[in-house]
């Protein structure tokens with residue numbers, strides 16, 4: 118819980134930090150478009166490679182980005198497996214005939230148990246899980262000792278594999294890009310950037326300042342609320358709530374004992390925030406001056422041009438290839 | 439023996455800040471019966487972090503915490519086979535801020551929550567809850583009220599009752615008297631004393647008020663920047679020259695004596711109110 122990165126700013130210094138928040142937002146938008154337009158696997162792999170180069174250049178450790186991805190790991194695996202198992206379009210690539218007999222099922226079970234108890238000693242839980250899964254599949258498909266009592270055929274089709282990898286890469290790239298944005302941008306800068314970027318919408322009477330403020334405050338408060346959740350969990354643990362255990366009915370009580378104080382505290386916080394803002398004469402919609410003015414640097418032009426080129430190129434590839 | 443910490447250090451890790459060592463090499467022993475300990479120290483000195491090691495909410499980053507028959511280290515803490523809940527039943531911790539735990543619709547249900555979790559039947563838990571509420575001075579009219587519509591001090595009492603209701607062997611209170619008026623503070627401290635007289639429960643309380651330390655505690659622990667710098671009787675503490683360095687006050691009575699010493703050249707050291715009265719009378723006569 119403590120290591121959730123979403124929305125967290127991590128102080129540092131690199132060109133990613135020095136960029137104008139407006140440029141970051143626009144570049145992010147352009148790159149999102151590019152990533153959604155891409156339909157060639159090799160281009161997607163290239164994009165991922167590009168990001169892997171960008172991270173060390175921008176002095177962001179891959180570990181932190183991985184922490185950002187971790188809450189989504191389940192979603193990523195789920196979409197991946199779903200595509201592989203149920204997409205039956207294209208050429209049949211390979212089939213994996215799983216044959217269940219008492220011996221190989223227990224062998225597979227043993228491997229799983231070994232992984233389950235061994236994972237404490239390694240920090241690569243996910244990687245070791247993949248290895249264990251591969252081992253289990255091998256055992257189930259290749260080794261038959263006794264008469265089998267059933268079987269299941271996993272058929273992997275070209276399209277299935279393609280989309281599985283493709284969608285996985287797309288999600289990873291999108292989350293990584295957004296994580297880079299929040300890691301390198303102070304909430305206040307992000308807020309200001311949003312406000313400026315959304316400004317054109319004012320013509321159609323959209324209250325852009327308020328939208329920017331809402332997004333900014335939400336992002337700012339994600340880590341705070343996570344900290345609060347942590348404290349609530351400890352306080353309830355003191356009263357005998359064992360969050361790691363419990364039957365379904367107990368789980369419900371546990372969740373309620375976490376959510377109710379969470380809501381109360383969120384409302385309290387927002388009340389306090391509103392008071393603090395009013396005490397400083399904040400009036401919604403009034404024009405405001407800023408302590409730090411945004412300055413446009415050559416770096417910003419460069420990044421903007423690069424993102425634009427990338428987007429146009431990916432559209433080009435899509436149309437022409 | 440109840441609690442024994444051996445060379446416990448705790449480091450807070452977070453991604454956007456450098457690691458912070460909130461406890462440094464703390465060793466101490468707290469007996470399971472009849473202790474009355476005040477834990478003091480300036481803001482941020484690690485008091486709350488320390489007491490969360492007392493009931494297995496936190497694990498030492500290094501060193502070990504022996505809580506009754508369970509020994510916790512950084513490694514064994516992760517072991518799911520070692521159950522923490524029984525420890526938390528025996529060592530009850532009341533948190534600094536009641537907002538973090540109140541959640542039921544009524545005060546009575548909320549106080550009965552802990553005993554119910556620790557395996558009591560509904561009726562038994564309700565009975566314990568009623569008893570605990572009477573103890574902290576909340577009468578029947580509070581039972582059906584929503585815990586969210588209480589004043590700060592009342593919430594505090596409800597959260598204390600919530601732990602009292604589970605009748606722990608060791609009762610740990612993180613600033614139980616903060617946010618209460620002086621009369622209620624005194625009343626609560628008396629409640630703790632009478633609980634101890636009745637059941638020999640050991641009591642540890644965090645406070646910033648030296649008057650309570652002097653009046654109630656048999657033993658004081660002083661924290662400074664994550665280290666335990668003093669462990670002894672209140673009386674010994676107030677003689678220590680380092681008090682100012684530890685950002686600590688002396689009880690009002692000591693201040694009065696200090697004043698009399700410097701401004702009226704009192705010679706006799708006085709320690710009890712009666713002695714003080716005698717000394718003033720003597721001084722007045724001479």
Ligand SMILES: Nc1ncnc2c1ncn2[C@@H]1O[C@H](COP(=O)(O)OP(=O)(O)OP(=O)(O)O)[C@@H](O)[C@H]1O
Pocket residue numbers: 450451452458460479480481482483484485486487488534
């Ligand atoms: N979750 C956390 N992450 C990082 N640092 C923390 C965390 N919780 C506490 N700290 C730091 O650890 C130190 C000790 O905190 P702790 O809450 O134990 O202090 P305390 O003595 O109880 O203070 P107070 O009298 O204000 O309650 C503080 O400097 C605090 O900033």
Ligand SMILES: [Mg+2]
Pocket residue numbers: 485486487534612
């Ligand atoms: Mg504290």
